[in-house]
Every structure is written in C-alpha cells, then in structure tokens.
Amino acid sequence: MTEKVNFTFGQERLVTRMASPVFQIRDLHVKVENKEIVRGLSLEIKGGEIHAIMGPNGTGKSTLASALMGHPAYEITGGSVTLDGENVLEMSVDERARAGMFLAMQYPAEVSGVSNANFLRTALNSRLGEGNEVPVLKFHRQLQQKMKELNIDPTFAERYLNEGFSGGEKKRNEILQMAMLNPRLAILDEIDSGLDIDALRIVADAVNSLRSPEIGFLIITHYQRLLQHIVPDHVHVMMQGRIVRSGGRELAEKLEQNGYDWLKQELGIEDETVGAEA
Amino acid sequence: MTTEQTPISTTSSLITDLVHRFNEPAWLRERREAAFAKYEEMPTPKLEKTDLRRRSFDIGPFASLTAGGSARVRALLDSLKDKAFVFIRDGVAVQSNIPDTIHQQGVVLSSLHAAVSSHGSLVEKHLGSVVTAEESKWAALNAAFWNDGAFLYVPRNVKLEETVTFVYESSAQGHGAAVRSLLVAEEGAECAYTEVFLTDGELESGKVHADVLEVVAGARASVKIAASTEYRKGPTNFTIRRAKLASDAKVDWVYCDIGDGFTVGLLESDLVGTGSTSTLSGIGIGFGRQHFELTASMLHRGRYSESDISMHGAIRERANSIYRTSTHIFRHAAGAGSEQRDRMLMLDGTARADAIPMLLIDENDVQRCGHAASVGRLDENQLYYLQSRGIPEKQARRMIIWGYLEPTLEAFPDEVVREFVRQHIDEELV
Ligand SMILES: Nc1ncnc2c1ncn2[C@@H]1O[C@H](COP(=O)(O)OP(=O)(O)OP(=O)(O)O)[C@@H](O)[C@H]1O
Ligand SMILES: [Mg+2]
Numbered sequence: 138m139t140e141k142v143n144f145t146f147g148q149e150r151l152v153t154r155m156a157s158p159v160f161q162i163r164d165l166h167v168k169v170e171n172k173e174i175v176r177g178l179s180l181e182i183k184g185g186e187i188h189a190i191m192g193p194n195g196t197g198k199s200t201l202a203s204a205l206m207g208h209p210a211y212e213i214t215g216g217s218v219t220l221d222g223e224n225v226l227e228m229s230v231d232e233r234a235r236a237g238m239f240l241a242m243q244y245p246a247e248v249s250g251v252s253n254a255n256f257l258r259t260a261l262n263s264r265l266g267e268g269n270e271v272p273v274l275k276f277h278r279q280l281q282q283k284m285k286e287l288n289i290d291p292t293f294a295e296r297y298l299n300e301g302f303s304g305g306e307k308k309r310n311e312i313l314q315m316a317m318l319n320p321r322l323a324i325l326d327e328i329d330s331g332l333d334i335d336a337l338r339i340v341a342d343a344v345n346s347l348r349s350p351e352i353g354f355l356i357i358t359h360y361q362r363l364l365q366h367i368v369p370d371h372v373h374v375m376m377q378g379r380i381v382r383s384g385g386r387e388l389a390e391k392l393e394q395n396g397y398d399w400l401k402q403e404l405g406i407e408d409e410t411v412g413a414e415a
Numbered sequence: 416m417t418t419e420q421t422p423i424s425t426t427s428s429l430i431t432d433l434v435h436r437f438n439e440p441a442w443l444r445e446r447r448e449a450a451f452a453k454y455e456e457m458p459t460p461k462l463e464k465t466d467l468r469r470r471s472f473d474i475g476p477f478a479s480l481t482a483g484g485s486a487r488v489r490a491l492l493d494s495l496k497d498k499a500f501v502f503i504r505d506g507v508a509v510q511s512n513i514p515d516t517i518h519q520q521g522v523v524l525s526s527l528h529a530a531v532s533s534h535g536s537l538v539e540k541h542l543g544s545v546v547t548a549e550e551s552k553w554a555a556l557n558a559a560f561w562n563d564g565a566f567l568y569v570p571r572n573v574k575l576e577e578t579v580t581f582v583y584e585s586s587a588q589g590h591g592a593a594v595r596s597l598l599v600a601e602e603g604a605e606c607a608y609t610e611v612f613l614t615d616g617e618l619e620s621g622k623v624h625a626d627v628l629e630v631v632a633g634a635r636a637s638v639k640i641a642a643s644t645e646y647r648k649g650p651t652n653f654t655i656r657r658a659k660l661a662s663d664a665k666v667d668w669v670y671c672d673i674g675d676g677f678t679v680g681l682l683e684s685d686l687v688g689t690g691s692t693s694t695l696s697g698i699g700i701g702f703g704r705q706h707f708e709l710t711a712s713m714l715h716r717g718r719y720s721e722s723d724i725s726m727h728g729a730i731r732e733r734a735n736s737i738y739r740t741s742t743h744i745f746r747h748a749a750g751a752g753s754e755q756r757d758r759m760l761m762l763d764g765t766a767r768a769d770a771i772p773m774l775l776i777d778e779n780d781v782q783r784c785g786h787a788a789s790v791g792r793l794d795e796n797q798l799y800y801l802q803s804r805g806i807p808e809k810q811a812r813r814m815i816i817w818g819y820l821e822p823t824l825e826a827f828p829d830e831v832v833r834e835f836v837r838q839h840i841d842e843e844l845v
Binding site: 206207208209210229230231233234235239240242245246247248249250251255256257259260261263264297298314318 | 794795796797799800801802803804805806807808810811814815817818819820821822
C-alpha cells in the first residue's frame with residue numbers, strides 16, 4: 138500500500154496518506170441468521186467524494202455498514218469489496234481498520250474499565266504500526282485539541298469507553314475517534330440520530346474539516362438536515378437490500394419533502410423492507 | 416454421619432513436635448489437643464459442589480527449615496525491602512523487616528509464634544474467637560496444627576500508616592501447610608494488611624493446605640485486608656478468612672486467587688455491630704484442571720450494617736469455578752443493606768463456571784438487598800468494536816479482560832503487591 142506516516146505532529150493529523158483511495162463494492166450479498174439482507178449492492182466511492190445512503194427502516198443500511206467492517210454476525214454470500222484493489226473481505230476487522238476503514242456505529246459498544254484515552258491511544262498506535270507509536274504527550278495534546286473542537290468535556294478522556302455516555306455523547310465520541318484515526322474510508326451510520334442541533338453542526342463541521350481527496354465518506358442518514366451541513370456528491374436510496382435509485386443532492390431534498398411512496402410506486406415496490414420480495 | 420472412609424495419617428505427635436519446637440504454653444497445647452480431638456471425631460464434610468471423598472486430610476511432618484525461597488519470592492521481597500514485611504517459608508519465619516517506628520504506638524507486629532511468647536495473653540484472648548475449631552474439619556485441623564502466620568495488633572485509636580505484608584511460600588518439603596493469622600484492631604484503630612501466598616515448584620499431592628485468617632475489628636476500627644493466593648494443584652486447599660466487626664467498624668477485603676488447585680474457600684464478614692460495614696472485591700483466575708469453590712459471605716447481625724460483594728472470575732482451559740455470594744440478614748438486623756455482584760467470564764469453551772447468589776433474609780425491615788450474577792463469554796460486540804478501530808484481536812481481548820479486572824486490582828492497598836499481582840495475572844491471561 139502507498140502510505141506515508143507523517144511525523145510533523147502538532148499539525149492537523151497524525152496519519153497522512155498520499156494516494157486518493159478507491160473503495161469498490163460489487164454485487165454484494167449479505168446474510169444474517171440465514172436470511173439474506175443485502176441483495177446485490179454495488180457502489181464505488183473515491184477519495185474526495187461523499188456518498189449518502191437513505192432509505193426506510195429495516196432496508197439493510199446498517200447491515201451493509203457492519204458487513205463492510207467485518208462484523209462476525211454478518212456472512213458475505215456473494216460479491217466483492219476492495220480498497221485500492223485489495224480484497225477487504227479477506228481481512229479481519231482490525232486489518233480493515235488498519236487499512237484505513239472506519240465505521241461510526243449506530244449503536245457503539247460500552248467497555249467498562251477501559252478508558253477512552255487508553256483505548257484511542259492503543260487504536261492509534263495499532264494504526265501507526267510498531268516503531269511509529271505516537272509519543273504519549275503528543276497524543277494527549279492532540280486528543281484534548283480534538284475534544285475541544287467537538288465540544289467534548291475534557292474529563293471524558295479518562296471515562297470508561299462509552300459507559301454511561303448519553304446517545305449524543307456516544308455519537309460525538311465516534312466522531313472524535315474518526316478525527317484521531319484519520320481514516321481513508323469513513324462510514325457514518327446515523328451519526329445524526331440523538332444529536333441536538335448544536336451538536337449536529339459540530340459533528341458536520343468535523344466531517345467537513347476532514348474532507349479531502351484522501352478520504353471518502355459513506356453517510357447513512359434518514360434526514361436531509363445532516364446533508365444540508367455535509368453536502369453529498371451522490372445520494373442513494375436503499376430498499377429491499379439494494380440501491381434502487383441514485384442521484385445528486387436534490388434526490389435527498391425530494392425524499393425529505395415527499396417521502397418514499399412516490400419512489401416505491403415508480404419502482405412497483407409494495408414493501409420496502411428486506412423481508413419482502415421484490 | 417458419612418460412611419466414606421478418609422485416609423488419615425495425621426497424628427497427634429505433630430502437636431507434641433510443635434509444642435516442643437516453639438516451647439508453647441500449656442493453654443495453647445490444650446487448645447491444639449482439643450482441636451485435634453474435634454478434628455478426629457468430625458466426618459469428612461459433604462459439600463454440594465465439591466466431592467471431598469477422595470481427598471486425604473494428611474499434613475506434616477513439618478520441616479524446621481527448607482531451602483531459601485524461589486527467585487520470584489526473592490524478587491518480591493526485594494521490592495518490599497523498604498516496607499514492613501515478614502516472610503514465612505514452609506511454616507518457618509525466615510526473614511522480616513519490621514521498622515522500630517511501628518512499635519512506638521504500642522502496635523505489635525510479628526509472627527504468631529513470636530506473639531505467643533511476647534504477648535501471650537493478647538493472643539490467648541483473641542485466637543479462635545473469630546474462627547473456632549468446631550466449625551469445620553479443616554478449621555479444626557488448622558487449630559490443631561498451625562505452624563505459623565501473622566500477628567498484628569493495633570491499639571485503640573492508633574492509625575498504622577504503613578501497609579504490613581506477610582509473604583508465604585510453600586514447597587513440597589513443607590508437606591502441607593497450616594497458616595494461621597490473627598489481626599486485632601482495637602476501637603478506632605486503622606490498618607492495612609496484605610498477605611501473599613506463593614508456591615515454589617510442584618506441591619505434594621495428598622496433603623492439606625489449610626489457612627485461617629481471623630480479624631477482630633473493634634468499634635469504629637477501619638481495616639483493609641488484601642490477600643493474594645495461588646492455590647496450586649497437588650494438595651487440597653482449605654481456606655477461611657473471616658472478620659468480626661463491632662459497632663461502626665469497617666472492613667474492606669480485596670482478594671485474588673490465580674491457580675489450578677483444588678480449593679474450598681470462605682471469605683466472610685460477621686457484621687455483629689450496629690452500623691458496621693464491609694466490602695469484598697475478588698478476582699479469580701482459574702486454569703488447568705482447577706476446582707475452586709469460593710464462598711463470599713456477609714452475615715448481617717447488626718442493625719444498619721451494610722455490605723457489598725463484587726466477584727470477578729476469569730477462567731480458562733478445564734477449570735471449574737463455583738463462586739457463591741451469600742448474604743444473610745438476621746432477625747433484628749433492621750435497616751441492613753447489601754449488594755452482591757458476581758460475574759464470571761469463561762475464556763475457553765472447556766471452562767465451567769457457576770455463579771450462585773444466596774440471600775437469606777430473616778428481617779422485614781431491610782433497606783436494600785440487590786444481587787446480580789452472570790456467567791458468560793467475552794462480549795462479541797465489545798471485541799468487534801475495539802477491533803474496528805484497528806486493535807488486533809488478542810490485544811483487544813486483553814483490554815476487555817483487564818477492563819473487567821482492573822477496578823478490583825486497584826483496591827490492593829500496597830502498590831508493590833498490586834504490581835506483583837498485576838504481572839502475575841497478565842502472565843496467566845494467555
Ligand atoms: N444481527 C442481526 N440479527 C438478526 N436480524 C438482523 C440483524 N441485523 C439486522 N437484522 C435484520 O435485518 C434487517 C435490516 O436491518 P438493518 O439494521 O440493516 O436496517 P436499517 O436499514 O439499518 O434500518 P434503520 O433505518 O432502522 O436503522 C432487519 O429486518 C433486521 O431485523
Ligand atoms: Mg440502521
């Protein structure tokens with residue numbers, strides 16, 4: 138992989154990479170508990186692009202995100218996923234992360250006894266690789282800086298990972314991790330749910346400040362409001378486990394105003410959830 | 416009565432040997448003999464979760480001095496060198512560092528044998544007052560044959576700043592072990608006591624290791640007790656650690672066992688006094704073919720007495736652990752409150768764990784009485800979450816397990832012992 142570690146700390150990022158990433162999903166099929174949830178989904182995300190996925194509840198959006206990250210409960214039954222031509226599906230979860238993938242989860246786990254800071258430093262060092270570990274002080278300076286930008290109380294560094302965090306605090310913590318780890322492909326699953334209006338803007342600003350040719354975004358959301366702050370290049374609608382319509386930002390606006398019925402009618406879909414057959 | 420036969424080769428000549436070797440007073444000899452008689456007449460106990468029929472109750476002969484100690488114990492003693500400690504190997508006190516300053520306020524710190532000589536009436540008064548010879552066969556065995564242990568006496572209103580540590584090491588040459596320790600904290604006294612039990616090499620099978628620790632906490636006394644054990648395979652390990660609390664006394668236990676032994680243990684606070692409180696946090700790391708039955712118990716006799724038990728097991732290979740958390744609120748203990756948490760983590764599919772919460776409540780007026788017990792695997796979602804940030808699986812597992820154990824370990828009052836235990840746990844969490 139063409140990657141370069143940048144040691145000029147104190148600047149924005151702890152990890153920088155040279156090449157613009159290319160992430161490709163081709164005809165992906167995913168099963169959960171013997172039920173096919175994702176049914177032939179294709180998507181290409183290049184560095185610098187922001188893709189949004191919208192779609193009614195239960196249409197397989199989170200399943201897609203979890204499967205891409207390698208969650209053990211999700212079985213890939215067909216198709217391919219590559220990052221810069223490398224087979225993602227052969228990688229373990231942590232290898233995917235070290236290759237530059239990041240998933241801000243809809244429901245992040247809580248881990249008692251492990252402090253936020255310790256967790257993040259271990260994660261960052263894993264990503265930087267042996268011999269390139271970030272010095273402790275620089276790490277903490279960077280962490281405090283990012284926490285300030287995200288309006289996170291500095292005491293959260295020593296709190297146990299997500300334990301007792303409110304819904305919105307968990308979401309901001311996901312974004313904090315993203316900002317620290319500086320991924321090449323970031324998937325944000327309903328990062329806007331549970332956020333108040335101010336927090337929504339703060340999170341959007343954080344995403345926008347990371348925006349560069351070195352990172353591609355896949356943003357799963359139900360609401361146009363997030364997409365007013367983070368303007369997507371492409372909007373996709375997911376139903377019955379696949380992308381049924383793609384367009385520009387105007388598609389999101391149309392959905393916000395009119396809901397999904399017109400689209401279902403156009404496509405002849407009665408039940409959009411994955412349980413129903415097309 | 417049981418009809419099973421127990422091979423017993425323990426003989427009363429052991430008592431004569433001990434009495435002669437330590438020039439013991441008549442009262443002690445009589446107590447040993449009475450305990451031995453009790454021991455002989457008691458049948459092999461039948462336990463619900465532990466089969467003792469094939470375990471022998473043999474102990475001795477006691478050597479007068481065995482080799483100098485393992486490299487591990489040497490390293491530990493070296494890091495304790497600026498602190499108050501006593502090292503007892505195979506029942507013989509071989510090394511100690513007791514600063515003079517400790518004795519200034521009337522504190523007595525010595526081996527139990529030394530205390531029998533120097534403070535006979537104090538020992539006579541308290542020895543056996545918390546753990547009697549009658550309560551079980553192994554309590555009787557210990558009372559009859561104890562060869563040494565710790566003695567700590569803290570007078571009224573004296574605050575002992577220093578942590579006191581007793582280090583024990585057993586080898587096959589000890590032919591079993593019978594450690595007995597006695598802590599007395601008078602009214603308003605404060606102290607912290609740590610004991611570390613180590614083993615050197617393979618132990619003889621067919622022998623008994625029976626430890627007894629008695630803690631007398633006077634009114635308003637505050638006592639911290641930390642015990643780190645490694646009950647290993649070979650002998651049958653019996654252990655009783657109990658504190659008896661007067662009014663407003665406070666006893667905090669922290670316990671850790673790392674081993675593969677056959678062990679039956681009891682950790683208990685007898686909350687006799689009004690307003691007495693006790694906490695107990697425990698860690699158990701089991702491996703090999705361990706059989707470990709541990710009861711963590713709180714006896715609420717005093718009104719407004721409060722307790723908190725929190726046990727954490729992590730077991731692997733073919734270990735079988737039974738953790739019983741027991742709260743007994745006696746009649747008239749109005750306003751008492753207690754909480755139990757018992758969590759066991761099975762690190763391998765072959766390990767077996769049993770978490771048994773017990774609540775016996777004879778009083779209507781109880782302010783709180785909560786319990787939670789669980790047995791499970793490492794949480795897949797936590798593992799996935801850590802891995803999704805780039806942390807390799809093995810390291811992620813360790814982080815989660817450490818996250819689970821760390822808060823208990825933090826309760827060890829002495830940082831040298833804490834680090835020693837931390838390292839030992841880390842080695843065993845493969
Ligand atoms: N681990 C799982 N076990 C069982 N069923 C699952 C699991 N994960 C997803 N499903 C099922 O797959 C379907 C799609 O769920 P998914 O979470 O992907 O939907 P979603 O599009 O993200 O919905 P939402 O908008 O409500 O977040 C649902 O019917 C869900 O119940
Ligand atoms: Mg979802």
